[in-house]
Amino acid sequence: MKYLIALLGLAVVIGLAFIASNNKKKIKYRPVIIMVIIQILLAFLLLNTKFGLILVKGIAAVFEKLLEYAAEGVNFVFGGLTNEGAFPFFLNVLLPIVFISVLIGILQHFKILPFIMKGIGLLLSKVNGMGKLESYNAVASAMVGQSEVFITVKKQLDALPPHRLYTLCASAMSTVSMSIVGAYMTMLEPKYVVTAIVLNLFGGFIIASVINPYEVDEKEDILMVADEEKQTFFEMIGEYILDGFKVAVIVAAMLIGFVALIAAINNVFELAIGISFQQILGYIFAPVAFIMGIPMSESVAAGGIMATKLVTNEFVAMMSLAEVSKSFTPRTLGIISVFLVSFANFSSIGILAGAVKGLSEKQGNVVARFGLKLLFGATLVSVLSGIIVSIVL
Numbered sequence: 001m002k003y004l005i006a007l008l009g010l011a012v013v014i015g016l017a018f019i020a021s022n023n024k025k026k027i028k029y030r031p032v033i034i035m036v037i038i039q040i041l042l043a044f045l046l047l048n049t050k051f052g053l054i055l056v057k058g059i060a061a062v063f064e065k066l067l068e069y070a071a072e073g074v075n076f077v078f079g080g081l082t083n084e085g086a087f088p089f090f091l092n093v094l095l096p097i098v099f100i101s102v103l104i105g106i107l108q109h110f111k112i113l114p115f116i117m118k119g120i121g122l123l124l125s126k127v128n129g130m131g132k133l134e135s136y137n138a139v140a141s142a143m144v145g146q147s148e149v150f151i152t153v154k155k156q157l158d159a160l161p162p163h164r165l166y167t168l169c170a171s172a173m174s175t176v177s178m179s180i181v182g183a184y185m186t187m188l189e190p191k192y193v194v195t196a197i198v199l200n201l202f203g204g205f206i207i208a209s210v211i212n213p214y215e216v217d218e219k220e221d222i223l224m225v226a227d228e229e230k231q232t233f234f235e236m237i238g239e240y241i242l243d244g245f246k247v248a249v250i251v252a253a254m255l256i257g258f259v260a261l262i263a264a265i266n267n268v269f270e271l272a273i274g275i276s277f278q279q280i281l282g283y284i285f286a287p288v289a290f291i292m293g294i295p296m297s298e299s300v301a302a303g304g305i306m307a308t309k310l311v312t313n314e315f316v317a318m319m320s321l322a323e324v325s326k327s328f329t330p331r332t333l334g335i336i337s338v339f340l341v342s343f344a345n346f347s348s349i350g351i352l353a354g355a356v357k358g359l360s361e362k363q364g365n366v367v368a369r370f371g372l373k374l375l376f377g378a379t380l381v382s383v384l385s386g387i388i389v390s391i392v393l
Contacts, residue, residue: 002293002390009291009387010036013380017210020376022163026213031129035202036388038127042202044392046195047334053191060190063182066103070096070182089255093183094248100179101244102237104144109236113143114152128205131216134164138171138201145177145247146343147355157360164216166374167208169356169367173348173378174204176314176341179244180251187318188337192389196341199388203381211377251315254347258312259319278320281307292339292383293390298332306339310379313347314340331393339386344378 014032021027046052074095107113121136128135133156141149149172150157160168176184176197184193231239266276282304289299289306301324309317317340325333343351349371357364367374 005293006387006391012291013384017207017380020211023213027210028129032206032209035206039199039202039388040391042198043195043388047392056191056194059194063185067096067182070099090252093186094252096182097179097248098241098244100182101240104179105236105240134167137168138204141172142175143178146172150355150359154359157363162366163212163214166212166370169352169374170208170377171204173343173374174200174381192334192337193341196338196385199385200342200381203384207377207380254313255315258316278304292335292386294332294335298328302336309340310345313345334393335386335390338389339382342382344382
């Protein structure tokens, strides 16, 4: 039965992408089919094999060790402010982003990260039927973040036509940045975080190939990655420390506002009609949860969490999931966890448009115009990843 629901889910996702396609005649179905098969194989490898278990444990152990190192710095500055046994979210989950941001800066400074991004991007371009720039950008987004990635391609930004710019932005919204992965691993099982990152990478190509198909001229597809401004090692360290702290503070501010807002709206709805706002959203998103392989008995609660992610952000949704996780089966928990690991939410439209506008006024306006279509495509990517995981769990 789960395979029939998965097939239905795949048909619905590809069908919705097809309806939104700007050039249905140019869709290349062969790369789409190949990438769906690759997604299934990778999900099976990561979740159902000993090799996958060892790999995920290894990655999780690395991030666990990084979080331990980060805790040394956090405790030095904030030690004594919390009670023994307490778990302050800002200190334990968000501030470690500062340390991981520094590590990314070091890898960038010594040209290790650009080399990896170019290599994987070139390999992916052979599979996805897209250009080298699009493939590089998808990998780079997952490593340096949805805003920072555009700095690395700023040499080409002004010359990009809208259809290629859409694909770059869609990849950025569908993935998550490496600096924040450690924070996710404190809230979700690491194996689902790792699986989601891999699946979303291919899912972004799949949905973009259907919604926004086009041919790339090989002669024009030259990857010119911008060099960072020449800085000394310690100048770079200082910059990335401040950048990481800004991210932590921004996420904290968003959480304070959104969690308080959701609590207030829920209370108003409960007083007025006896049902919370999240429950109403849950009924709206229940069909989506069902085609992702979540049983009907759990689909309303799951739908509420999925909708919360869309209208607020993934952190708020992960916190909501933690509150009700015991009421879900392990399979449902896995599907929802994978769905939550992406930047597909309304606030990302503004973040992307702002990031591009900072580099190119004209292109920033272009991004703002197709913002809702970007969110639609990125949400389909998250749904697709959930469906793929439902097949192997």
